[in-house]
Amino acid sequence: MLFFSDLHQFRLVSDEVQLRDSSTYQDIRSEINRRNVPLSGGTDWDKVRVLCEQIGANEGVDLLVAIYYTVAATKTQGLTGLAVGLELQTALIKKFGSNSAFPAVRRSELFAWMIGKIGPEIRSLKPSVKQLRELYRCERACHSLHNQFNYLQPEQVPDLDMVAFTIFEYIDQLETNAEIAQPKIIEVIPKVSLWKKLLPYFGGVSIAIIGFVGTEYVLPHINTPKSMVTIEKTLPKVILGEEIKALPSSLDFGNFESNRLSISNLYTSQTTNLIAKKVTDDVQQALGLTSTLSALYPEEETLPLMAQWQQEMLDVVENQYRRFSQARTNAANINLMIEKDRYEQARKLSRKMEDYAISLSPVYGRAMYIEELIEKGEIKASKAEIETLLYNLKALNLKVALLENKVQESAQD
Numbered sequence: 001m002l003f004f005s006d007l008h009q010f011r012l013v014s015d016e017v018q019l020r021d022s023s024t025y026q027d028i029r030s031e032i033n034r035r036n037v038p039l040s041g042g043t044d045w046d047k048v049r050v051l052c053e054q055i056g057a058n059e060g061v062d063l064l065v066a067i068y069y070t071v072a073a074t075k076t077q078g079l080t081g082l083a084v085g086l087e088l089q090t091a092l093i094k095k096f097g098s099n100s101a102f103p104a105v106r107r108s109e110l111f112a113w114m115i116g117k118i119g120p121e122i123r124s125l126k127p128s129v130k131q132l133r134e135l136y137r138c139e140r141a142c143h144s145l146h147n148q149f150n151y152l153q154p155e156q157v158p159d160l161d162m163v164a165f166t167i168f169e170y171i172d173q174l175e176t177n178a179e180i181a182q183p184k185i186i187e188v189i190p191k192v193s194l195w196k197k198l199l200p201y202f203g204g205v206s207i208a209i210i211g212f213v214g215t216e217y218v219l220p221h222i223n224t225p226k227s228m229v230t231i232e233k234t235l236p237k238v239i240l241g242e243e244i245k246a247l248p249s250s251l252d253f254g255n256f257e258s259n260r261l262s263i264s265n266l267y268t269s270q271t272t273n274l275i276a277k278k279v280t281d282d283v284q285q286a287l288g289l290t291s292t293l294s295a296l297y298p299e300e301e302t303l304p305l306m307a308q309w310q311q312e313m314l315d316v317v318e319n320q321y322r323r324f325s326q327a328r329t330n331a332a333n334i335n336l337m338i339e340k341d342r343y344e345q346a347r348k349l350s351r352k353m354e355d356y357a358i359s360l361s362p363v364y365g366r367a368m369y370i371e372e373l374i375e376k377g378e379i380k381a382s383k384a385e386i387e388t389l390l391y392n393l394k395a396l397n398l399k400v401a402l403l404e405n406k407v408q409e410s411a412q413d
Contacts, residue, residue: 009302010053010088013060016101024055028068048072049081057305063092063102067110074118079127079134082118086141086163093148104153111158119162127170135174138167151411324364363393 019025028051034043052069055061061069066088073081093100102110127135142164149157290306330349337346366389373382 009305010056011058011060011305012092012095013062016062016096019055019059019062019065022055022059024051024059025065027051028055028065032068045072045075049076057301061088061092063089063096063100063107063110066092067114071114071117074121078121079125079131079138082122083134083137083141086138086145090141090144090148093145093152097148098152104156107149107153108156108158111160115160115162122163122166125170127174129174129177132171132174135167135171139164139171142167147408147411151407324368363389 013019028048031048031051032043048068049072052061052065052072055065056069066085070082070085070089073085075081100107142160146157146160146164290303293300294303334346334349337343337349366385370382370385370389373379373385
């Protein structure tokens with residue numbers, strides 16, 4: 001399983017015990033322990049960060065490596081390193097949950113050690129408005145970690161209050177200063193999109209809803225290598241009930257009621273787009289982006305990782321295909337054995353069929369059927385089956401989302 005955070009990529013281990021015999025893992029531990037060796041000069045945190053990134057790109061990371069990486073990245077890269085580290089921890093806790101090889105007490109100890117190491121660095125930060133994005137990422141990650149631990153180990157919730165509160169103070173201070181210092185409207189001669197022309201008037205509302213602060217929205221459109229391969233997009237933000245109550249009723253640049261139409265249209269449009277979106281759209285976008293990146297930079301180091309991930313996913317589907325084919329063969333053999341009075345063998349096959357049926361998803365059967373239709377040249381029929389398959393997948397996604405909501409609601413009760 002791969003984890004991406006900005007330009008960082010890590011492989012999450014499938015088994016948290018597997019790293020113990022890794023030489024790189026031992027190198028990380030040895031470098032960390034240098035702090036206890038007299039005259040050693042202390043821990044080289046930049047070396048620790050590099051080693052963690054190396055093991056993350058190859059063998060994978062577990063919670064201990066993620067903790068080490070967070071400390072090292074915070075000490076060497078500041079807010080950006082802290083954001084990536086906290087997001088990596090969130091991904092690992094979510095992946096392993098109650099099945100983690102690290103017991104609740106051990107996890108609490110690791111987080112206590114981490115906070116003791118990065119506390120001074122966090123408190124001494126002097127973030128600017130340009131770093132608000134990293135601050136928001138840290139805030140979301142802290143919130144997610146707290147919720148996950150509150151559900152997994154309510155009696156042993158790691159104390160992240162120092163980090164969360166300090167980050168909140170930085171955000172509050174920067175947002176307050178941003179409200180006082182209104183963005184300047186710059187007149188430009190080059191062609192500017194309609195949205196950018198209107199943004200000075202609705203910029204305040206966009207900041208409150210989206211969470212981005214700065215003057216870059218009013219800059220002229222200038223073609224650069226980055227602008228030619230990227231697009232700007234404003235998306236509505238999901239805000240929880242308590243956060244909505246905490247929003248101010250009015251701001252220097254207008255109030256929410258007077259901007260109801262523009263905000264409502266923004267949310268309604270995005271909601272409609274998400275509901276209408278096919279479940280394959282994101283994967284198709286990922287494949288297209290990978291193809292574009294490959295054309296732009298054929299030697300990019302992340303491309304083999306993406307190819308490996310794609311092959312792993314295809315192997316999963318292929319395995320399900322084999323199981324489906326075997327089940328179909330067993331079904332045919334059961335009738336044959338009954339006709340020949342071989343009841344004991346028929347019963348054994350029946351039990352295998354029952355076990356398979358319990359875990360069987362009709363998705364794989366339909367996907368295999370579509371491949372057979374394509375091989376036969378029945379394209380029209382295959383298109384109809386694909387639409388049915390997409391509909392079933394969307395329904396399944398909805399069910400999973402509702403189940404996740406129920407789990408979160410139960411954890412809060």
